[in-house]
Amino acid sequence: MTQSRKYACEHRGLPRTEAVDRNIHDSRGVSWVCAFLVFAALACSGCQSPLPPLPYPPGPKTAVRLSPGDTIKVAYADESVPDQTQKIRRDGTVSLPLIGEVTAAGKTPIDFQRELVRRYEGQLENNEVLVTLENGLATVIVSGFANRPGPFNFDRPTTVYQAIMVAGGVSDYGSPSNIHLTRIIDGKQLSETINLRPAIHGQPVRPEYVQDGDVIYIARSLF
Numbered sequence: 001m002t003q004s005r006k007y008a009c010e011h012r013g014l015p016r017t018e019a020v021d022r023n024i025h026d027s028r029g030v031s032w033v034c035a036f037l038v039f040a041a042l043a044c045s046g047c048q049s050p051l052p053p054l055p056y057p058p059g060p061k062t063a064v065r066l067s068p069g070d071t072i073k074v075a076y077a078d079e080s081v082p083d084q085t086q087k088i089r090r091d092g093t094v095s096l097p098l099i100g101e102v103t104a105a106g107k108t109p110i111d112f113q114r115e116l117v118r119r120y121e122g123q124l125e126n127n128e129v130l131v132t133l134e135n136g137l138a139t140v141i142v143s144g145f146a147n148r149p150g151p152f153n154f155d156r157p158t159t160v161y162q163a164i165m166v167a168g169g170v171s172d173y174g175s176p177s178n179i180h181l182t183r184i185i186d187g188k189q190l191s192e193t194i195n196l197r198p199a200i201h202g203q204p205v206r207p208e209y210v211q212d213g214d215v216i217y218i219a220r221s222l223f
Helices: 003-012 018-046 109-120 160-165
Strands: 071-078 082-088 093-096 098-103 128-146 150-156 174-184 188-194 215-218
Touching: 071 109, 082 093, 082 109, 098 109, 109 128, 128 160, 160 174, 160 215
Parallel strands: 128 215
Antiparallel strands: 071 082, 071 128, 093 098, 128 150, 174 188, 174 215
């Protein structure tokens, strides 16, 4: 034992062995306190404030942009032309009576409808048409702590809850109350936090609908 340690023991009025034991006990106590503080800091780092809802949330009837694989119906006011129900090809086009190949992908149904009205002007006695989306697809990536993460194609409208269920649901290590929905809006990547725990327990909630290109990330559960 060094002279300073010996002096400290004698100064405190303790036998050398008792002083050393107490010193070890104090060191262990400090270690447990440090470990607890580190754990608390890590836990709090995951308890961030929920991100606010995204602007312009899609609804079950929100206009979507047509994509290859979508099935559309073109109804004609002129009875001389039969209504058309077609799937948009991989190149984004459909083939319609009198006007042939027309690009539909990338346009909303109403924009495509207006284009067809212009194209049928002079071709039909009544050039009014109605374009409706019969079956639409959205590609969404479900990542993080899902049982089967990956990209999925969904018929629109589809909710975030439904999309996660298709991906096998939240894994045992995931948090159903800490789900991040990321979407590109006006050229910016924005996110919001969704709590699906009430929906899982059968409580009535306002559904969140996915859009083409969405990314759903299921965070890890802290407990």
